[in-house]
Amino acid sequence: MAYAATGRAAAATVPAPSAWSLRPFELKDVRLGQGVFATKRQLMLDHGRGYDVNRLLQVFRANAGLSTGGAVAPGGWEGLDGEANGNLRGHYTGHFLTMLSQAYASTGNQAYADKIRTMVGALTDVRAALRKDPVMLSVTGKFGTAQENVRGSYQYVDLPNTVLGGATAITLSAWVKPTHNANWTRVFDFGNNSTRYMFLAARNGSGVPRFAITTNGPGGEQGLNGTAALPIDQWSHLAVTISGSTGTLYVNGTAVATNTSMTLNPAALGTLANNWLGRSNFSTDPVFAGAFDEFNVWSRALTAAEITALQSNRASATPAGRGNLASYDFFETTGGTFADASGRGLTATLRRTWGGPSHPGFLAAYPETQFIELESMTSGDYTRVWAPYYTAHKILKGLLDAYLATDDSRALDLASGMCDWMHSRLSKLPDATLQRMWGIFSSGEFGGIVETIVDLHALTGKAEHLALAKLFDLDKLIDACAANTDTLDGLHANQHIPIFTGYVRLYDATGETRYLTAAKNFWGMVVPHRMYGIGGTSTAEFWKARGVVAGTISDTNAETCCAYNLLKLSRMLFFHDQDPKYMDYYERALYNQVLGSKQDKADAEKPLVTYFIGLKPGHVRDYTPKQGTTCCEGTGMESATKYQDSVYFRKADDSALYVNLYSPSTLAWSAKGVTVTQTTEYPREQGSTITVSGGSASFDLKLRVPSWATSGFRVTVNGSTVSGTPNPGSYFTLSRTWRSGDTVRVTVPFRLRVEKALDDPSLQTLFYGPVNLVGRNASTSYLQAGLYANAALSGDLLPSVTPVSGKPLHYTLNGTEFAPFSEGTEDPTHAYVRRSEPKVVFGNTDSGVTNPAKSDGTTLLDEIWAGAPFGDKGALVTRVRSTVDAWVSAGRLSQADGQKVVTTAQNATYVS
Known part of the structure; x- marks a missing residue:
């Protein structure tokens, strides 16, 4: 009986383009058998099933001003306190959705579907909240309820401009509960700009409270500084009094600073435009994160005794009484306004620093200002704007995959809305602006967004969505590659690889040949001219000159995302052109860099995937780079849950089945009513057994002959040798009517060979069949290797090394053990050796x-x-x-x- 997973919802599919001569199978149609892929995948499946998705959702909920339920963001690039101020946050959530979707499609385990629906539901709530004005987040206060500003919400309380009432003497009093230790966050800031203002910061540059008043900017500030930092997650009372020339700062009822030389008071400032709780008049200062309770303003200086009395009671129950200029109890539990109990009717309003989205489809974990600012940038600065459309792509892709896996219409609606919003922004920009944006390093990076938009268009049919995909054309790059002019030197590698997968999909949708031509030529500029033996590319994220390999060896080679995206591009090109070179590359990168990028260890908190894979002698792989939420860990989660996606392809008319990879797996080919099973321990086994069962069907079975399989490739059907000469780097075709029980045996003899660096033939990497072998040695100098001494007549170098007993694919050479690159260990490794045959x-x-x-x-x-x-x-x-x-x-x-x-x-x- 044909294999079928159970427990899945009836899911949608993206229609296959008519331009594809081949078709992939869905993940649910191909089941992995026991082997290295299944073992690696299980580690990621366990991580995905156990991880609390509320941590991922924290940054989205915070941006929308919703309760985060105490969830802690993952950190690193996916956190409010992450690198570059968390300007990439949200990307990892998209990766995680894709990983869960692939896990569900592959296994049918309902736990993954449940997590997907939780995330989609939360993101639906987030978008709804972003569409509206912010509303109070009521929490337990010092004396009742309090208003909380979740870190990352960019929310503040806006007071009417008459709040200070021209007072010459004043007391300002507030209860605050900081939840973060960022410097220069304001309890209040009343001013016109960064020249004329009066503020109380919860922390100054030294981490202690500071009050300042000025009419001449920072250089003219008259101030008061506290002596100790306010505790995090605890209520503290702050008060400032000014009377005559004396100003005093109180913390929890104690005067901690006095200035007797003050010449400024609120009256000197006049009527101010910006009167804020939680927001600074300096645009680069962070917004206060934490809760406010009872804010009062009096037109006199309270006595020390009155300040002391405020520590244990509401102002209304103390001798001071309510503030006569303003008094906010924050009794409200809903809505976005706060009543003034002073009698002056100065209703306060909760606002966002960035207002709100320009379109109801907007969905992100940070304000739209990232996208807006990019439109005027002329050079990259990821501390200000870090690839907002790249981040949007990951979210969009995750939502689309969630819809395809679970048929949850909310996910499709969110994805479609995101594209509507992007079209509303980008379609209004001149082409020159778009070309400038997309050419900016890092800030203008947009990843694989074009591919995902075209896929979405295939489902929605909305003309605006296809038009949106074309707005990401980077004409300078397309035209150069279409003309086969190599301009890649100095470019950011992973910023450009996924662009071309999108352009192939634009060819599918539009028929414009320049897209496909450019993509094919681009692939040939990278493979092999900028490719390391393991299939990876880039040095410190960038490309160097064509043909320079040895000259780029460092500890920052082969960014893992690059391999992930080159695999996608190779796969996509193969659908159009069945040149075996694409699948030769697929095997190389999948069996080596991609497998080796995942550590062979379980971890509940981290996916344990490399960012760079250094190829310098003695390099030790880092499986938790940059706190564990990088782009590469995101794509690593995806890779580990779709290992089977390219084992088999079928002709568009179902007349042929391509076996691209020799991998233990079971294919349910419903169109033919048969099941195709591969039984193998490849690459520990030099071959595979393929069995057809479940029925009879006529089709060509096309078996890939790897380019490295230079001799001995042999095929039998039901024990009888098949005639013909299998040529390395081709597909060997078996044409027949297959019947249940038919068995094909493929023998693929391995040999030990070397591949030389293009720019230094003496620098070489070892391969045994498809397996890259790396030396395990702590030396930081290149190992010397001689291999001709006992070479076989076949050219096989294997007799010159010694097998390690009990460890398949492990060998010793000159006292150093060589092992498969795919093993995810923390041993110091040598990917390249210096060939020495004296x-x-x-x-x-x-x-x-x-x-x-x-x-x-x-x-x-x-x-x-x-x-x-x-x-x-x-x-x-x-x-x-x-x-x-x-x-x-x-x-x-x-x-x-x-x-x-x-x-x-x-x-x-x-x-x-």
Whole structure:
């Protein structure tokens, strides 16, 4: 019986473009069998099932002024206190939604669907709150209720401009409960600008309360400073009095500072435009995070005794009475206004510093000001604006995936609304502005948003959505790549890779060939010209010149997001053009960098995925970079829950099944009524067994012949060898009517080989079949490696290394253990070694002759073994003789040494 998962809702799908000659299967159609992929995936599934999604939702709820329920944001890039002031927050929530959606699609486990619905419901509430004016968040106060400003809400209380009443003497009193220790947050700030004002900061630059009044900016401030920081999450009483030339600052009833030389008072300031609780007249100062209870203003200086009495009772129950200029009890529990009990009727209003969204579809974990400011920027500054459209993409993608996995219409509505909002902003901008924005490093990064918008358009059919996707055209880059002009040197790698996946989808939707041509040419500029052996690319997030690999080796190579996005692009291009090079790359990056980027350890708090994978000698992988919520950990969560997405593809007319990867898996091919099962321990096993069951069907089975499989690839059907010559870097086709029980055995012999850095042939990385082998050694210098000494006639270098007993795919060379890159350990590793073949040695027999080299570094042995495989010893000796003769003629080798080399080759014993 064909495999079918249970427990899933009937989910929607994005219609496959007619331009695709191949079609992918859905994740639910392909089940992973036991093996390295299933083991790695389980670690991520456990993390996703156990993580409290309210922590992710905290930043969204805070931005909307909703209660966060005490949830603590994850931190790092996904927190209000994160790097660059948390200007990327919200991105990780999108990744997490995608991860949960893929987990649910793959396993049918209802726990993932429940988490998705919780998140979608919360985001629906967030958007609804953002559409309205802010409303009071009532919490327990010092004497009753209090108004809380959640950190990240950008909310403050706006008082009428007559609140100070022109008083010459004054007392201002407030109960505050800070929830964060940011400096320069205001309890109150009354002023016109950053020149004329009067404020009380909960913390100054030294972390203690400060009162200041000035008519001439900071340099003219007359101030009072406290002596100790206010405690976090505790109520404190603050009061300031001014009378004549004396000002006093009280903290919890005690005078902590007095200034007897003051010449300014509220009357000197006049009527002020901005009279705020919680907000500063300095735009870069943070908004106060915490709660307010009972704010009073009197037109006189209260006595010390009156201030003391305010510590244990409401002002109305003390000798001071209510403030006669303003008095707010914050008794309200709903709404966005606060009654004034002074008798002056000065109703206060709760507001956001940024007002509100320009369109009802807006959804983000920070204000729309990030998007607005980008429109006028001419250069990047991620401390101010950090890739808002990139962040929007992750949220949009997560919502779309949530809809596709659970059929929750709320998720589709949220996603569609986001696109409506983006179109309303971007469609009004001149093309020159858009081109400038998208060309800005980091701030203008928009990730894979084009791909997701086109996918959404396929569901909504809204013309505005397709028009929106085209507004992200970066013409300078598209035109250069379409002309096959390489301009990638110096560009931010992951800012540009996912752009091209989107442009392929725009080709699908519009038929404009420049998109597809540009994407194909771009791929060829990266692979192999800027690719490391593991499939990764970039150095410190950027590309260097074409062909420079050895010259870029560092501890910040191969950003993991780059591999994730190159896999997506390779997959997308293969749907259009079945060039096996795309799937050769897919295998390389998936089996090495992507698998190796996930640590082999369980963790409830972190996904444990690398950001950079340093390729310097002795590098130790960091699986919790930058506090654990980077872009790469986000894509890492996605990668680990969709390992099976490209194992099989089908022809658009279901006439053929492509087996792209040899991976233990079970495919339910409903259109054909059959199940296709791969049984293998690949890459520990050099081959795979494929069984058809459940019925009979006619189709071509197309088996990928890896480009590295240069000899011995063999196929049998039901035990009988299939004729034909499988060519490396191709697909071998079996055409027949398949019946239940038919079994195909694919044999893919591995060999140990090296790949040379393009700019330094002596710097090499080792591969055994598809597996990149890295040395485990604490040395910070390149290891010296000689591999020709016992090379097999086939050219296989494996006889020159020693297998480690009981550890498949582990070998030793010169005392160093080499292991698969895919193993997620914290061992110091050597991805590249320095090739050293000082002597001419054959079959472990030393000729005594120094191995000569050409000016480009190619040695005599390199040139001899470039002729492998050799059918027998005689063929090798013939190659040795002809090569020696050429080198002797060129003056690179003496006649006598040449004869020693030939004689040694004749007398040596070889592994076949």
